[in-house]
Amino acid sequence: MSGLSVRDLRVVFDGFVAVGGVDLDVPAGDVRFIIGPNGAGKTTLIDAVTGLAKATGSVTFEGQELLGRKVHKIARLGVGRTFQTATVFEELTVLQNLDIAAGWARGPLTLLRTRKGVPPEVEKALETVRLTGVRDKPAGTLAHGQKQWLEIGMLLVQNAQLFLLDEPVAGMSHDERDATGELLGQLSKDHTVVVIEHDMDFLRRFARTVTVMHAGKILSEGTVAQVQADPKVQEVYLGHPVEA
Incomplete structure (x- = not known):
């Protein structure tokens, strides 16, 4: 590097x-x-x-x-960046936010398929940003700090x-x-x-x-x-x- x-x-x-x-x-x-x-x-x-x-x-x-x-x-x-105000999908769960971010390079047809389990990169990001315990909660209900961590997790799964x-x-x-x-x-x-x-x-x-x-x-x-x-x-x- x-x-x-x-x-x-x-x-x-x-x-x-x-x-x-x-x-x-x-x-x-x-x-x-x-x-x-x-x-x-x-x-x-x-x-x-x-x-x-x-x-x-x-x-x-x-x-x-x-x-x-x-x-x-x-x-x-x-190259990934965050903003002063976290830009996450508030109505979606933590897991769904990460899954969408992980799928940004995939085509729309792939995204529409039902996922079997949690992809390993998403699992790893959840662990890294300490959100495994709240993965099924809507992002809008997270504490301020957790939203920032979720945004960092979204960059992780995009391979920033x-x-x-x-x-x-x-x-x-x-x-x-x-x-x-x-x-x-x-x-x-x-x-x-x-x-x-x-x-x-x-x-x-x-x-x-x-x-x-x-x-x-x-x-x-x-x-x-x-x-x-x-x-x-x-x-x-x-x-x-x-x-x-």
Whole structure:
């Protein structure tokens, strides 16, 4: 696995530079957190990677160029993302949500056939995202955190290799945040994980490396300790460097 490589990525909306020439490397198996004030360009960056925002430059994952491809074709190359609000089929059960996601590459006739048992990839995803016990419940009745886990499970059964998660723990309880952090570590054994996050406590506990964005550019990069000690980061977040 060669991970995600971004070169000179630019996104401009009506003359406003949302992302201004970003270079970013996320090696395979990393749990990379991207942080920054509102308007820093974090979500726009992953919108560009997934084909939702028109961009120039180059974005490759596992050696495949993503820019210029349609959203569904990027997804087929193993790039999956979640949004701040989980997009699950609320009336359907957890199992049905996963089954539909698993069948996204199959033809409509195959999907209409009666399934015999639960496909192994669905069973495994249920276990990974800790939803085996609620698999027959409608997704709409799940706790907030469980809906986010279901969305991650749906990406797993679609065979996503790169997970782009937009504020996955927003609105979660303390226990849900802990469980999500453990899930990120588990995912990184076989996948590359990029997390956009505002929760600094969550970041300190679960990030391996951090990229700080500000005004559409990368301000700082490194371990949590390195980034926290960077005077440029302290200035953006606190208005002044912290005295040694």
